[in-house]
Amino acid sequence: MAIDTTTGMIDIDSEAAPTVEQDRLYRLWEEGNWSAKSLDFSQDAVQWREGLDDSQRRAFLWNYALFLDGEExxxxTLNPFMQAVQRYEDRIFLATQIADEARHHVFFDRFLREVAGIGTSYAETLDIMRQGLTWGYNQVFTELDRVADQLRLHPDRPPLLAQGLAIYHLVVEGMLAHTGQHFMRDYCTKHTMLPxxxxxxxxxxxxxxRHIAFGIQTLRELVANSADCKRAAIAELNKVLPWxxxxxxxxxxxxxxIExxxxxxxxxxxxxxxxxxTKLRRAGIAPDEVLALVKLGAHRTPPAEQAQLALALVEGGIIGTAAPPRMTAATLDALFTATRYVADWTQPRHxxxxATIQWLFDDAPPRYLVLGATGGTQVVQGRAATPRLTLRCTAADWGRIAGGRLNQQxxxxxxxxxxxxxxxxALRLPQILPV
Ligand SMILES: [Fe+2]
Ligand SMILES: [Fe+2]
Structure with missing residues (x-):
């Protein structure tokens, strides 16, 4: 079922869910209107003071900072999307979404002011909470601003709209906000907290x-009808997913x-x-078309395994952080696992x-990559007998190059x-191991 008739929630988590027409999305908005100003936070205020410890309050506040600034x-940034879509149905739906996002801002603002006692106006509460935002968050939302500005200047360019839908509806809403909401809802339900x-x-x-369903459907149409739109969406995903x-x-x-x-x-x-x-597949983009996901093995391993690899890359300072790379053995293992995935992925093109490619690090044990090996690409620790190409650098610089923070040229x-x-x-390296 595409819509849960008791809750009004649209199924956005299964790959086979059918399309919900724009007019139906609008109708659901009318039927499901609610008031952020009328929610009763009196119990929450007591529990905030007495039912949570300092580490939980601190953890909640970090999450709220992401949501408060994110909703604002x-x-x-949604406004230019309204100029870029062609159908009245789409414009009308987007108008409801802008109203929703403003209501979400009001909701988080009210909770922060009335329950957590932070700030006395929209501006002050935002200012205080913005201090808790991290580098990865700022990169994603600066990029969202940039794409929205481009769309405002060029509303008649469908690839820009595809790019916008990819970052806004699929990554910011479909990946980041959806995950945050899931864990917050789960916690409050399990522990009967903050009613x-x-x-x-x-x-x-x-x-x-509703917003995510709209984004998936609109992107799917663009991707199905235009190779340029598909390329633009994929390029945007490759840029924003590591952040x-x-x-x-x-x-x-x-x-x-988190713990x-x-x-x-x-x-x-x-x-x-x-x-x-899941959402990309529904929009007509397979994980093995997105290099940033290929690096995590999204085309061949389950999410739990991809998550371990992503975490090792974050901890190693390769993706998601401005911290300098920490090239431990675990970081190098993760980096070369990602390299192997990429080499296997480009192999059908060569x-x-x-050939064997050798890495000699100034400050870490050497590794080499065997391309064309039976059974797939192999990564081996040590020195190869006859490498076709040898790369020499510090392990940290290789981490910066692999993470896109240092240009290879x-x-x-x-x-x-x-x-x-x-x-x-060596000239073929960007095709064999694209960064
Ligand atoms: Fe929202
Ligand atoms: Fe939204």
Whole structure:
């Protein structure tokens, strides 16, 4: 069933759910209107003071910071989408979504002011809460602003609309907010905590199910009718997904922000990855078309395994953080697992390729990659007998290059990365191991 008739929630989590027409989405909005100003937070205020410990309050506040700023941001950035869509049905639906996002802002603001005692106006509460935002979060939302600005300037370019839907509806709503709402709702239900907040967040999630359904459907149409739109959406995903990992990452990589609720970081990452892959599939984009997901093995391993790899890359300072890389053996293992996935993925484009690439790190044990090996690409620790190409650099610089924080060409020009061996073969490296 596409719509749960008791809750009004649209199924956005299964791959086979049918399309819900725009007019029906609008009708559901009319039928499900609710008042953020009328929620009763009196019990919540007591529980906030007496039923939670400091670490839980701190963890909730970090989550609220993401939501408060996020809801404010998506209220403003949705406007250009209205100019870019063509049908009246779509414009009318988007008008309801802008109203919803403003209501979500009011909901989080009220809770923060009245229950947590933070700030005395919209502006002051936002200012205070913004101090808790992390680098990954800021990267994602700066990019959302940039894409929305482009769409405002060029509402007649469908690839820009596809790009906008990819970051706004599929990543920010379908992956990040959906995951945050899921764990907050689950916690409040399991522990019968914060009843006013629990009522509100369930209503927020119901609104979001309409928004995400709209985004999936609209993107699917664009992707099905235009290769340019599909390319633009995929390029946007490759850009934003490594930052998105940082939105799930607490300040200073302090996982107690997540564990305070009784969840593990791996559970959160796995939920997010499963969520985005499901929605992409419904929009007509397979995980093996998105390099950022291929690196995590999303085309061949279950979400729990992808989550472990993503976490190791975050902890190693490769993705999702501005911290310098920490090139432990675990980080190098994760990095080379991702490299192997990418090499296997590009292998059909170079069916006759048979070569070994050696990495000699100034400060870590060497590793090499065997391409064209029977049974798939292999990563081996140590020195190969006859490598076709040898790369020399610090392990941290290789981490920066692999994570897209150091441009490979610039690293070569500045001699931070040195090559030896078959230099004609080196020219093929961006096709064999795209970053
Ligand atoms: Fe929202
Ligand atoms: Fe939304």
């Amino acid at each position: 941001s998506v209220t403003v 006013g907040f629990a009522t509100g967040i369930n209503l927020v999630a119901r609104d979001e199910s 998105a990992a940082g939105v799930f990452t607490p300040p200073n990589l302090d996982w107690s922000y 305070a609720f009784g969840y593990t970081p791996a559970e959160v990452f796995a939920f997010g990855l499963r969520s985005v892959v 069916p006759d390729l048979d 610039q690293a070569l020009l500045s001699r931070r990365l040195r090559l030896s061996g078959d230099l004609r073969f």
